Amino acid sequence: MKLTCGVDIGARSIEVVLFDGAQILEWGVADTGSRPTEAAESLFGRVLAQAEVRPEDVSCVTATGYGRNYFRRADKAVSEILCHARGVWFLFPQARSIIDIGGQDSKLIELDENGRTVDFAMNDRCAAGTGRFIELTGQIVGIPIDRMGEAVESTESSVEISSMCAVFAESEIVGLLQSGTPIPSILNGVFRAVARRTTSMAGRAKLRSEVVFTGGVALNRGVVRAMQNEVGLPVLVPPNPQITGALGAALTGFAAG
Helix, strand or coil: CCCEEEEEECCCEEEEEEECCCCEEEEEEEECCCCHHHHHHHHHHHHHHHCCCCHHHCCEEEEECCCHHHCCCCCEECCHHHHHHHHHHHHCCCCCEEEEECCCCEEEEEECCCCCEEEEEEECCCCCCCHHHHHHHHHHHCCCHHHHHHHCCCCCCCCCCCCCCHHHHHHHHHHHHHCCCCHHHHHHHHHHHHHHHHHCCCCCCCCCCCEEEECHHHHCHHHHHHHHHHHCCCEECCCCHHHHHHHHHHHHHHHCC
16 A cells, blocks of 8 residues: 655644545644654654554655645645645545635645646734734633634624734734623724635636645634625535645655556
């Protein structure tokens, strides 16, 4: 059995996927931390150990993400745009648009009927519209990021976050809290702002059905709801939306032979 491995080293998290040509055998996620190379090595070893696979049994290791050129075990490095496209298309062959929001960047990718990237847009220079912005909001309002979706589940009440700059939006959120605005309304406002900021990149990279939402932020049900309202189309979310880049990297290694 041929095995390949994809390692996605992002600014905030690392994902590793072990693939056998038909399905994911094992996967894992870890914080990038201050030593991304060491963190990736550790996660790589842990995922293989969980699958009871030796490193020499893996025919190709493909790295992607910001740290792709620094992972010593990689046989090759591939752009994250290509890897996200391949990973999503493997899971959703009808996908035509990908919205990916990670810790410190967001991407819009347009696919053709064969899963090839037609166009893309990317924000990696501003915290607004990224997981970091949502994380900062959680720190201000006192709700952990993994409980935010639950906090807004029973209400669609929302306030307008007018600033498109994360720094100014932070001051705006503090002001809303001081004025007694309910926290769920503030969170929904932030989720709407993130969705609006992300979809505003669409320009050339047009959003067409089916739309697939990936990245760690896609685990937040509140953001998924806001994104669906903003896009005006059904938004699909993979069971593990944070690993599509690593899956695509593993698929790329498999296709290379």
